[in-house]
Amino acid sequence: xxxxxxxxxxxxxxxxHVFERSAxxxxxxxxxxxxxxxxxxxxxxxxxxxxxxxxxxxxxxxxTELGGHAVVLSEGQTQFxxxxxxxxxxxxxxxxxxALVIRTYAQSQLDDLAKYGSxxxxxALTDEGHPCQILTDIFTAxxxxxxxxxxxxxxxxxxxxxxxxxxxxxxxxxxxFPLTLACPEGYDPDKTxxxxxxxxxxxxxxxxxxxEAAAGAWAVKTDxxxxxxxxxxxxxxxxxxxxxxxxxxxxxxxxxxxxxFMHCLPxxxxxxxxxxxxxxxx
Ligand code: NVA
Numbered sequence: 001x002x003x004x005x006x007x008x009x010x011x012x013x014x015x016x017h018v019f020e021r022s023a024x025x026x027x028x029x030x031x032x033x034x035x036x037x038x039x040x041x042x043x044x045x046x047x048x049x050x051x052x053x054x055x056x057x058x059x060x061x062x063x064t065e066l067g068g069h070a071v072v073l074s075e076g077q078t079q080f081x082x083x084x085x086x087x088x089x090x091x092x093x094x095x096x097x098x099a100l101v102i103r104t105y106a107q108s109q110l111d112d113l114a115k116y117g118s119x120x121x122x123x124a125l126t127d128e129g130h131p132c133q134i135l136t137d138i139f140t141a142x143x144x145x146x147x148x149x150x151x152x153x154x155x156x157x158x159x160x161x162x163x164x165x166x167x168x169x170x171x172x173x174x175x176x177f178p179l180t181l182a183c184p185e186g187y188d189p190d191k192t193x194x195x196x197x198x199x200x201x202x203x204x205x206x207x208x209x210x211x212e213a214a215a216g217a218w219a220v221k222t223d224x225x226x227x228x229x230x231x232x233x234x235x236x237x238x239x240x241x242x243x244x245x246x247x248x249x250x251x252x253x254x255x256x257x258x259x260x261f262m263h264c265l266p267x268x269x270x271x272x273x274x275x276x277x278x279x280x281x282x
Contacts, residue, residue, distance in 0.1 A: 003121045005110045007131040007170035008196075015175065019139050029065070039068025042098040046124070049075045049104040050228050054265065055124050055132065059101055071097065090117035105229060127163055127229060128190065133264050134167040138175070141219050144260055150175050156217035156255065157181040158210045159245045159272050160237075161189030162227045164264055172204045173197030180205045182213035184240040210245060214254040221262040222247045222272045241272070248274040 003009055010018070028035060044063045048056065056072070063070040075081050080089065086109060093100060094117040102110060103124040114121045123131050141153055155172070157165050161183040169189055172179035173196060181189065188194075188206060197204045207213055214220050225241040226234045247261060261277050269275050 001114070001118060001120055003110075003114050004131060005107065005114060005121055005123045006129055007134055007167045008174050009131075010135075010174070012174055012176070015135070015138075018135065019142055022139055023143075034065050037067030039063055039066040039098065042068045043071050043096060044068050045071045045073060045093055045097040045100040045102075047073045047075075047078075047080070047100065047102040047104065048124075049080070049102075050125065052103055052124065055103065059124065068098070086112040087116035089113075090115075094118040125163065125228075127227075129167040129170070130163045130264065131167045131170070133164065134171050137219075137221070137262055137264075138171060140262070141260070145218065145258070150177055152177070153218045154178045154216055154256070155180075156213040156220045157183075158213060158220065158222045158247055158251070159183065159241065160187050160223060160225055160227065161206075162223060164221075164223045164227075165189040166193045168221070169193050169197045169204060173200040176201050176203075178203035180207060180213040180217070182207050182210040182245070184208065184245060187237070187240060210247075210251055211254050214247075214251050217255040217259055219260050219262055220247055220252060220255050223264055224266070224268050224272055238271075246272055246274065247277050249276055252277055 025036060046056065046059060060070045060072070090113045097119055099120040099122060100113060100117065101122045101124045102113065105127050107126040107128040110121050110123055110126065123129060138150065142150065145153060155168065155177055157168055157179065161181065165181055166189050168179060170193060183189065183206065185208065194204070194206060225237045252259060252261060261281060263273060263278065267273055267278055269278060
């Protein structure tokens with residue numbers, strides 16, 4: 001059974017295949033054609049132990065359009081919060097569902113579901129990573145820069161070394177594009193993830209100065225200063241981020257003239273990004 005628990009679970013070739021299939025399905029969808037019913041008659045579970053808007057809707061619509069049914073399981077309405085071993089749910093869910101999408105806190109929960117279950121486990125965000133978001137962000141870059149190889153796309157990350165940053169680092173390790181992250185001291189991404197990516201791709205760099213990271217970038221990306229589960233640290237974090245780790249027009253001017261800005265949303269306007277830069281996306 002194959003899983004997508006961390007970005008590096010896919011090979012470079014597989015990722016390019018996903019992009020080709022996505023482009024084809026997206027083009028069909030734009031014509032109102034839903035030919036590919038790969039999930040016809042199948043149930044796909046979706047567990048949300050954290051809030052979700054876009055990830056939930058995109059998965060649920062995707063599953064429906066591929067002919068399947070999304071079984072949405074929220075923490076408060078299931079038995080998950082009653083402290084039973086994850087193996088008990090994993091085994092039974094595997095007998096009904098064809099795959100399981102999960103958004104939760106610890107990534108180890110996904111590893112346990114994969115260990116005790118027998119269906120593909122898909123990471124819809126954990127404290128450690130957000131691989132589906134990064135996969136789709138890179139697909140967007142591929143769409144925005146047609147004909148350009150992914151390896152040439154210089155990427156910049158500004159801000160917290162969070163779950164998004166970790167998955168960007170893994171992606172750079174697998175796909176080989178240059179990535180410079182500017183994170184405040186004390187808010188670095190996962191050291192093991194960084195070291196592993198750097199051994200595969202020497203152009204993965206961690207700096208402190210956002211201007212250094214943004215210089216010549218094709219895509220500038222950021223995220224909130226406190227991700228879900230860290231909201232209580234907001235005030236403390238502001239001291240390290242405020243006024244410096246913000247993507248504004250001046251920072252975008254350092255990037256390549258064709259550069260795009262990306263944000264996984266929700267955004268805190270005026271904190272990590274200005275309204276002007278964010279609205280340039282709309
Ligand atoms: N980094 C964010 C992503 C939200 C989609 C978080 O985990 O809060």
